[in-house]
Each structure stands twice: as C-alpha cells, then as structure tokens.
Amino acid sequence: MAAVGTAVALWPFIDSMNPAADVLALSSVDIDLSSVEVGQRITAMWRSRPVFIARRTQEEIARARADDGDPGLIDPATDASRVIQDEWLIVVGVCTHLGCIPLGQDPAAPRGEWDGWFCPCHGSVYDTAGRVRRRPAPRNLDVPPYEFLDNGAVRIG
Template sequence: MSTGMGGSGSPAEATRRDFLYIATGAMAAVGTAVALWPFIDSMNPTADVLALSSVDIDLSSVEVGQRITAMWRSRPVFIARRTPEEIARAKADDSDPGLIDPATDASRVIQEEWLVVVGVCTHLGCIPLGQDPAAPRGDWGGWFCPCHGSVYDTVGRVRRSPAPRNLDVPPYEFLENGAVRIG
C-alpha cells in the first residue's frame, strides 16, 4: 500500500520544483529588464536638449526703461526693466474693463521692476515690435504686432485684438547674482 509520500510527490521534491519555477521567472524578469533598458533610456531627453531647457541672463547691465531680447527654446523672450511710471500705469489699468484677457500686474511679474514675457504674438505667432525704443509700441506703450494689429501694454496684456490672450509668461526665477533663469 502506498502512503503518497514516495516518488515524485514528496514534499522535498515539490519545494525544489517551486524554487526552480521562481528562479526561472526571476531570471526572465531580470533578462527582460536588461534587454529593455536601452529602449527606455532612449526616451529621456539628450544632454543638448536639457541644456536648452533653461537659460540664465545677466541683468546687471540693463538700465531702467531698457528692454532686451533673449532666446529660450528657439523663441524670443522680452525682458523689460520697467520705469516707475510704467509700473504705476500698469497697476492703474488692473481693473480696466477693456482688458481682453484680464490679468493684474502682480500676477504677471515676480519683481515689479522686471517683466519677462515670451515675445510671440498669441494670435498667429508673429514677433511683436517694441523692443527698440524707436519701434511702434501702440497706445499703451508696450508692443505692437505688425501682422494683424494686436497691441499689448507694458505688462504684455493684450489691449487690442485680434490676439486672444496676453503674451505668455515663461517659468522664471531671479538668481542671487543679479541674473534671471528662464525655464
């Protein structure tokens, strides 16, 4: 008479079989991960893309009332060191019912003296005029898009259509060394 403990059904043999299944599965998982790693890693941005993701601009030589243009992600960024008059006018216009895309001055700047906006018209992507002191700036002293006539004020708020919204504010921060980091 058989007790069921002999042959291939012994507890020791079942434990060995379970171990082999687990070991084989673990080796297959490790092998798959090793084989897929180069493909997964290729989805990360390359070093040249990471280098372009942020740019530092020295602001120490920018005088009050001066505007400069920097490039970030192949787009112009307008940086303006605003005068006290421009700041006062922008704050006074915060509650103007004629704003097409209402936004306060404080919501568009980190330090009220500095304005940082992407210099691309929000209508069709033209580059507005106004960085050069001799260029047309429109009735609000900001920027004028020559393509279709959109006008922006000194905070980059759209004041005359066809632009549907304000100039975009990129992510930026001021550094301790007198520079601004965009991106």
Template sequence: MANSDSSTNPSHVHDDDPSRRDVILIGAGAFAAIGGAAALWPLVDQMNPDASTLSLASTDVDLAPIEEGQAITVMWRGKPIFIRHRTAKEVEEAKEVKLDDLVDPLARNANLPDDAPATDANRAAADKEPWLVMIGICTHLGCIPKGQAIGDYKGEFGGWFCPCHGSQYDTSGRIRKGPAPENLYIPPYAFTSDTKIKIG
C-alpha cells in the same frame, strides 16, 4: 502476428512535436520583436531634442546692464524672451488697469496657477515689479511683436505692437486690442541673485 509495439504505431511517432513547435515559434517571435525594436530605435531616437536644444533647457541672464526703461531679447529653447526693466510710470499704468478691461483675464504665468488673474503683480517678477520677463511671441499667429528696440512703435498702450495683424499689448504684456486671444506668456524663471535670473 501483428506487432503491438506502440513505437511503430504511426499515430504515436510525433506526440511531442506540438510542444517543440511552440518553443520554436515563441523563440522566433521574440527574435523578430527584438529585431524590429532594434530597427525602429534610430527612427524613434531621432525625434528627441538634439544636444544644442538640451543645452538651452535653461538660460542664465545678467540683468545688471539693463537700465530702467531698457529692454533686451534673449533666446530660450528657440524662443525670444523679452526682458524689460520697466519705468515707474509703466508699472503704475499697468497696475491701474482693471481686470474687466482685459481681453484675457488670466495671467498666463508658468510660475503661478493656471487660473491666476492677469493683475500686474501676477505678471511681473515677484517682489521685483519693475522687471517683466515674457515669451516674445504674439498669441495670434506666432509673430514677434515690436516694442523692444528704441524707436519701436509700442502701440496705444505703451507695451508691444504686432505689425502683422495689429495686436497691441500693454506695459504688462496683456493683450488690449487686436485679434490676439491671450496675453503674452510668462516662462518659468526665478531670480538667482538680485541681478540674475534663470529661465527654465
């Protein structure tokens, strides 16, 4: 007589295998994902800025030693920052320029809305118009314009001249002649006292 016990029936021997297999597959997949992420982390982490770059996230500058008519260059995030203590004549010349005469009508000032017009008031330091703080990189091909050092040729407009392709900027750092498409950019900065600024 045949045994009717279902435990010996081959079709019921491994009824619970699919659920055990699912647990094993999920566990193996999770282990592989964690291992893959751990292996990739050094590659992702090395793309973060190094400590020396992060330490330059902001730069404090003392303006007291800069006399009227002088300019200095400081570094911020690996970029040259031009700071000029403009003369009254330079300020007046910059104010007299009509917006219609400008190649780029926008201020390019990180401290103002993107659509702010390129008036001298929107380019110079607020309430301290003799001071001009700009990123000293030509907007054409990334050269460093001349005009900071005494004796530098400042171009036809008395500001900065890029010798690579002849871009000329006025005393407010606005492009006036040459292939550069945009004004020199103004970085984020603020006066922390009458004679000190923090860039960044």
C-alpha cells in the same frame, strides 16, 4: 525573474525617450541683468524663441497696475500675477495670434496706445504687463518659467 528580465531588456528603449543632453542644455538660459537700465528693454533667446525683458519705470508699473481691473482686458490678469519683481517684466516675445514678433523693444519702434508692444502683422497691441489689449491676439504674451539668481542674473527655463 521574468519581470526583472523584461525590465532590463526594455530599459534602453525607455531611457531613449528622455531628452538628449543638447536639448537639456537649451532648456534654461542665464541672462546678466546688471547692465540693463531702468526703462530699457532687451531681447534674449530661449528655446529658439525671443524673450522680452523689460526693466520697467515706475510710470510703466503704475499704468499696468491701474489697468488691473479694466473690464476691457481680453485675457484678464493682474500685473502682480505676471511678474516676480515689479520692475522686471519677462515674457516670450511671440504674438499669441499667429506667432509674429511684436515691435516695441527698440524705443523708436511703435508700441501701441498702451506703450507695450505692437504686432504689425494683424494689429494686436499689448500693454506694459504684456497683456493683450487689442485683438486679434486671443491671450497675453506668455510668461516663461524664470527665477532671479543672487548674482544679478535671471534664469529662464
């Protein structure tokens, strides 16, 4: 009886450690991809961070795959390990060096020599798979948890 009484008394305290409803509501976001054209990049917000969504061209996919075995990769990862569907790359748009927002979403913005993203703060460059190709960034752009939905949307989180 003492154990049951203790559990009942402690339950409100233990339950208060769960995330609040407003926090849970922000834990995932659905993005409609039906209007995104091949070669276009869009930005969505998830957990107060930008998420870069790129509908890659066949050339971008081929270039990313060709670089899979490059010994110059700072944080080695294959293109296939970073995507669920080849044409869609989804990464958190925050430089892994000091948290800047890399350029490259706008077609006129500098994208660096690998045609991905360029962080103007300290010069990090990412390729079309979101892999870091030039330091000081220590690792690739993060891939958030995501899944494609039947209605042509993606759920991030």
